[in-house]
Amino acid sequence: MTDREKMMENESIGKLLLKLSLPATIAMMVQALYNFVDTIFIGRGVGTLGIAAISIGFPIQMVVMAFGQMIGIGGASIISRSLGAKDKDKAELTFGNMVSTGIVMGLIITIFGSLFLDQLLSLFGATETILPYAKDYMQVIIYGSVFFVLGMIFNNTVRAEGAANISMFSLLISAGMNIILDPIFIFTFDMGIRGAALATVISQIIGFSFLLLYYLTNKGILNFNFNPFKWNFKIIIETFAIGSSAFARQVAGSVMAIVLNNLLAVYGGDLSIAIYGVINRLIMFTLMPLFGVAQGYLPISGFNYGAKKFDRVKEVMSLSMIVTSIFSTTGFIILQFFPHFLIGIFSKDLELISQGAPALRIASACIWVVGFQVIGSSLFQAIGKAGPALILSMSRQILIFIPMAFLMSNLFGLLGIWLSFPISDGLSALITLYFVLKENKIMKTKIANDPVYSEK
Template structure:
């Protein structure tokens, strides 16, 4: 076991979380910046309809990403707990089975996704005007999905051994290429929305090559041999069960997009879908660094839970929550203060500005406390508790947001703005539930600490 893994159980929590979270946060920040810049270039060079097409394509991309995140988070949690329990061979076998699983999934995603692409886009709310652009974009994006999903799994595995800088670099390589090549492919070469997709998949491939080189260089704590690729269904079940809540959260988010896009199209037309596309990108840019913090949190919590260092688990929960709330409060300040300036970055269309300014303020109003939701689901996954993780992960979109989107515009006669007001109301309800779940888990950790003291006396 290398020194990075040993530090998870010994180093000061604040210092350790900083060491793991900052690279992960930078990586997520750069990745979110790519999504933002991608949309800005398309909005300026292709037009408002291109933003709407991305709003249709985005939830489909999230489903593809969800498979990688599911296997990645499940593997990181299971492998970290195995390392914490000093079961190194088991950890290697878990990682090997993860790679086998995601390769099979990636091939299926490319095949099925491209074959059924037209009806899928229509299901997600593509209008007659937006469908051709969305098709041109996703038809290319799907080709790179196998490289994306493998890279996502690899980065989670790399973070689980405490080497967050490598994961950050892999994300920065792909994203940096994407941002640099976007204007060249979109405008200079005249590829339009296809150019944005090409830049994306080439960047993903470069990131994939980098992480594969890391594993084959022998620098990783995990030594993946051919024997570790032999299917072990007990390990595969553990990977999928722990990662499943995150998968369902992303799928629920995609189902939410079906409801939201169709509702927005019905009450406000293509421009309302384009506004939602801008809001998605701004939110992703603002929130993704928060997932960097919880990615730093996850290996610390998993390792120490496996090692039965419950005081350290409790400490990292509290410190992470504090960091999340501080960051979110700073972010919301800028979004609430400068909504018009933010929207102008994408396009100066008067309709986009008129509708987008109040909509952006409404949707983001509860952002200071959204970190409670983010941490709750990740906490249970880190501890290997998939059922409560699933409840927390599904609560916002499925239990609260989707019903509110359907009810507020029609039953409460709020029309288009009812769709936007559904978001902060759902956030309030989900924050209450998540806060309760975190508090309950801390009490359980206190009980385990007390029991260990009694057993040791």
């Protein structure tokens, strides 16, 4: 057993969660800061239509990332449980299959996206005035698809083996380069929104190269024995099944954006699409610490579930929910008290600020419950229960938000669209509570029936 495996199985949950979550949280915050700063540069360098364009393009990027998340989180769950069960061969075979599948997926996305970009942008809500800007942006982004997908896969793999610091450095390098390159390409080279896209692609390549070098120099627990012809379809199917919840969550966000952008175009026009772009960045920045904690939580929960240490699984879940709830409540307070200031960071457009501030207050009214929902959903990814994980991933954005957005917009117009956000947050948290309580009873039964626990 390696030192890292001993750490995952025996170190106190508090220290372990801090050790794995802190690097992930820092990395996620820097990534969110990049999105934040990127939008500021585009807003100041291109204008309101530039912000609207990335609001249209970002959901397409989310679809690309969804494939990376599906393979990365699904495979990482298998790797964590395999390492917990002392089956390193299966863990390494899974890693190789993740990389092979990721390359194929990335190439398919690039080809499909290049051929049907105009249709995709129109589907995602691009108006005639926004379309030229969105096309300039996404024509560049789509060629980086392979690196987006592989970056997600490698980041999840290093976290699965407990090397959270390596994942953090990769994301820090990528985000840092993006922040440096953005103003150079946008302003110095006068490339506008296309320059922002180029900065993003180059930064993703650099971040992925750092992770690839980590494995090529044999610094990880897993050996990188990449063989594109060594396919294990049982592992691939299990990877897709477990990762389907993460995929659904990401794609659900894109489907939600399609509905939202099109409804906003009808009820509010280009300005409302730009406002959503700013609100989305602010809420994402607020919620990133939650996802950082979740990334630290996943390998701990998965490893100990594989090792049949169910008391540690319950302990890390409870602690993670407390921490994420503190973060989400803090974010709620900040967004409620300083909306004009926060939106004014992105643009000097007084109309955007005056209409955006009340919309931000409404949209963020229930984000204080999201911390619980994120960890509750992550529990089922970690322990390999694809069904509940899929339902919880889809609940907020697909099962609740989309019907609510249509209903509320018909009743209250633009105001109804913004009201759909807190309603969806609250209802999805209640659904999560039901599934978590049910799983908690199952783990209590396992603990009660296991002689190892009975002797304690």
